[in-house]
Amino acid sequence: MPIKFTIIQKCPDTRARLGTLQTAHGTVKTPAFMPVGTQGTVKAITVDELGEMGIGLILSNCYHLFLRPGIEVIARHGGLHRFMNWDGAILTDSGGFQIFSLGGLRKIDDQGVTFTSHIDGSTHFLTPERVTRLQNMLGSDIAMVLDQCPPYPAGQNEVREAVKRSGKWARRCKQAHLREDQALFAIVQGGVYENLRRESAAELAEIGFDGFAIGGLSVGEPKELMYAALNYTVPQLPPEKVHYLMGVGSPDALLEGVRLGIDIFDCVLPTRIARNGRVMTAQGYLPIRNSIYSTDLSPLDEACSCPVCNSYSRAYIRHLLNAGEILGLRLTTYHNLYYLDRLMQEIRKAVSENRFEQYYREVSPSLKKMYGGVV
């Protein structure tokens, strides 16, 4: 078994569950948020700092690494873990989402997808088999199937096509998947159409995978529609397998996702907004570049005990960002990742103490107020 997922406790009132995900690179407590290291690094952060924060699982991206620096050079290092010097676990996304959202021209047929690189415009052809082999070469702990992710909004026919093709591709990925020490997760598509989500989930469950992701959400639809989709999709997934909601990282949506039965999440949100000077705090987003913080001696978040909040003032961090100093990006990124990790820790604690529903009722309204409107 490449991974072992164990459900330790279930919330009696909601679908929230507490688990452990054992990998060849450590055991991760779930529900968990995965920081994103698209190009083989979580932006602005070292692997030592991730470890220091208690993070055990990160996401990287086969599509980006394929285009730059190329999978071959990573394989020569002995795989992605050694390339980036990370001894924790890695999930690699296939790049389906990136091919369909970043690329310029692309041509898709049943065989695979031809697309142009967002870096240099060069043309590439990827198939489910090839994407699987590339992830085999990367040696991530968890590989993802190649899927077709329709945009939002998309009509039912377009989404149905994507579901059908994603199903066929998932089957081919499974057949092509060779590494016994690497898990393979499927990706449920179906947009915001309940019938299509059910169809997609049923087909993928029937094929059988080590875990099941829900893709095609958090792509521009209102959050309530996303929650509705989770509500009818998650029960269709094999309950004993990992449930992964792709592209979600705002605190309110993480809490809601856990309530609806999600085990792992990923999103660029905490790191991306950090570089734009938007900081997550117990009081909501703090726009640290705002001039009102120019003489503020308090930490980013009074309620936070991260090394950044223990050591630096808002005025200092504002100055760093305003002056274009790299250290500013480091500090806000570190804090935001720490903030989300501590939120997940709190959520796990609530589930483990059989008080998740109470915790949800207490915390959700303010999280939605603070974080609900913005992405």
Place this chain on the structure above:
Amino acid sequence: MPIKFTIIQKCPDTRARLGTLQTAHGTVKTPAFMPVGTQGTVKAITVDELGEMGIGLILSNCYHLFLRPGIEVIARHGGLHRFMNWDGAILTDSGGFQIFSLGGLRKIDDQGVTFTSHIDGSTHFLTPERVTRLQNMLGSDIAMVLDQCPPYPAGQNEVREAVKRSGKWARRCKQAHLREDQALFAIVQGGVYENLRRESAAELAEIGFDGFAIGGLSVGEPKELMYAALNYTVPQLPPEKVHYLMGVGSPDALLEGVRLGIDIFDCVLPTRIARNGRVMTAQGYLPIRNSIYSTDLSPLDEACSCPVCNSYSRAYIRHLLNAGEILGLRLTTYHNLYYLDRLMQEIRKAVSENRFEQYYREVSPSLKKMYGGVV
């Protein structure tokens, strides 16, 4: 006494000397190289990392901090140490050099200098008294006088004017200097004119300062001219005081400076070139962005035992820089600072073991070959 400088050992063959510089924020072994933290941070590096490398003294810049974020906000934090969370020692440059090299318009008279900010074009007026008070407010361990730094090349008359004015200003700085826990260093000017250097040094020595810097070098003149100027200037400085060569950081020039009697140095070189992908190694500069390193599994410098060289390959670091990843800048910066710190450590060891001249003869030719031609 704000600082205590003790010469522990002198090279019997050259002017090299080994010392300790005690400050209220720790004791620094000399000869030492000071990393530059112009805007209140050594670019891309945390204070914890500086400490980890064994660095005990950094330089910051009153001119830059005056323009942004303003000295008042730093004073509210209790000074620059607390603002940047650095418990090591700080030397603040007055900004004379910056006013004369960065500014657009400027008007100088005996009273002081009017200049426009390089950030927003706003107009400011600084006098020796004001610059001294601002550094008092910053609370650095060592403040520098305001000087007039002529460009290179400059005629003897222009340089003589600058020497005269810098002398008068140095006297006024000393009178205005109020903090007993802060040292004040003078800056010898005089360009590459021996008579003017002697004049400047004699006047400043007569006024009396806690240390003596040599300014107006490393401003574009050939290195041989700089060494010649050091050769006739250093002997004019009070021998028991710290000798500081401003703006020098290339390995060959550091070694030469020590030989000529310099105790401390500063330069943006190691951090600036790091961000451009130029790495200092035992084999000379390594242009890590070069495609020949794209599949190179070896560390930046085989001879280096820094955490970067222990953990990451050239191929990975090249990838990070090419992909615009902040981590790449962190790693090259860390390595370059470590490299220079270890060079100074080696130099100190050679002096302490009474074999500096031999060390110089062994090492200097290759350092000059590797680092002599480029800045």
